[in-house]
Amino acid sequence: MNTLLLHCRPGFENEVCAEISEHAARLEVSGYAKARPASACAEFVCSEDGEAERLMRGVRFNQLIFARQWAQGGFIDLPELDRISVLLAHLADSPVFGSLWLEVLDTNEGKELSNFCKKFEAPLRNALSKAGKLVEDPTKLRLLLTFKSGREVFLGVAPPGNSALWPMGIPRLKFPREAPSRSTLKLEEAWHTFIPREQWDERLSGEMTGVDLGAAPGGWTYQLVKRGMLVTAIDNGPMAESLMDTGLVQHLMVDGFTWKPKQPVDWMVCDIVEKPARSAALLETWIGEGLCREAVVNLKLPMKQRYAEVRRLLQRLEDGFAARKIKVSIACKQLYHDREEVTCHLRRLR
Template identity: 85%
Template sequence: MNTLLLHCRPGFEGEVCAELSELAANLGVAGYAKGKAGGAHAEFVCSETGGAERLMQGARFNQLIFPRQWARGDYLALPETDRISVLLQALADYPQCGSLWLEVFDTNEGKELSNFCKKFEAPLRKALEKAGRLVEDPSKPRLLLTFKSGREVFLGIAETSNSALWPMGIPRLKFPREAPSRSTLKLEEAWHTFIPREQWDTRLSEDMTGVDLGAAPGGWTYQLVRRGMLVTAIDNGPMAQSLMDTGLVTHLMVDGFTWKPKQPVDWMVCDIVEKPARTAAMVEEWISGGHCREAVVNLKLPMKQRYAEVRKLLQRLDEAFKAERLRVSIACKQLYHDREEVTCHLRRL
């Protein structure tokens, strides 16, 4: 199990390779990263025994930016028939696992394999349980089988508490018909990603206030209103009438980068299309100035050096808050519903 497999958004394989190469260098793990453009995954091949496990133990998955999922293991060739027997034999050297996910890559080929995985999972699960390789125990590692094709699979494992929340890192969120735009799913996914579900009632409560910068037509405002918050929507464009009819939204047609609330608010969210450095400077001002307690903002990425740009901006934010002696948690992830962007969550502690 000397290879680390990482799922990602198609087109961001290079960013995953850059991020993992930096992580491996920091942890002193020898190896090399590789990824094929559009393949929706990358690999880090370790040169030393136990290297992949050291990488996973030395980092928290939720602190990685571009990977959607990860697992350590090896590829296995499968026959046309009797795949289960071959899998059982190969898994004899793997630890006993507490759960099972069958995954594919986020490509057209992967989507075609999804039906195969759905049919294959039940008999495989039954065989694994019968052989004692799979027991229901969340304290044990998860078995992640990523099918590259019907004839090749990556046998991987990952700790349940240090891997993706959903298979392939893709949440199954349903688009609310009453929401004015599909961008609403970005903010909903951000909350699932950055805020533990048991804290939603205290950190996303109806007695809170929020500001949505670049709000129109109201996809992100909808999520705030859905939680019962009073929202100030900032945008020169029109807001959906359904949101205005709730009585919870005040719409101001002003510049989102210069406007500030007269009183501090609980939440500021922003999905404005702007250079990432300007957006980062804006959220720094909101947090350091005490204008909001928590914020979710999207950073639109440049065409090149995307990982380097994100790291630079995150470091700049961290240094700025430390210089002001502020305790601020900063998290950043390329979410499934993101495109050429990453989503950042900041919380003043």
């Protein structure tokens, strides 16, 4: 049980390997990362027992850019019949868990296994409860079973406060029918990911103002308006009439890279498809010059060296804010709704 399993978007396995290897090196955890292309997961196999747990403790899950979910444990083989007895035997010395998630990888095989998991979950849950291994307690360690097939499962654990918010890191968000574009879900997921729910009333309040750069047709503006904000939407393209009818949106047909607000705003969001270095520089200007307090900006990924390039840009932002002597919290994640991009959230602290 010396492995860290990390889920990711298929095609980003190398990025996860690079990222977790960097953290392991920093923490002096010896081991190696491995992944099969398009498998939607990577493993970090530690050289010694107990080290996967130490690695997990030394990294905040929110710090990881490309991992959607993680658990530490190991793979076990399951028989065709009576899988539950085998799982219970493996868990004989484990502590009592506070929740149970059955997970699959984001691949076609994974999708096919979802039905099996649905059927297997209730009997397993009952057996674990009966054996005194599972109680409903959101503060206790989470038991995560990632099925690779009906015969192979990763038996893992993760602290609920230091792992994904949703099974497999996939949010179940409902597309609001009145929203003008599906990318509205990207901004909603960003808020769930970067802002604790209990802070939404304060940090996403109807008293606030926002700017949406590259706003048309208005999926992101829709989210700001839904919170009651007054929004300046910047785009040469047309905004959905339903949004303009709210009276909360001012639409300006100008260049999002040069326009600046006369008064500072609370939020700036930007979904313009541009070179990531240019979007990052825009972020530095808006936060650095105090044009906004918080920002959510998409960084499109380059074709190669995707992890290295994102790290380089985040470092450049950190250096830029240090030079300006301002404190900014910077988070970056490849969200479920992101494709060849990552989403950055910045908040000026002082």
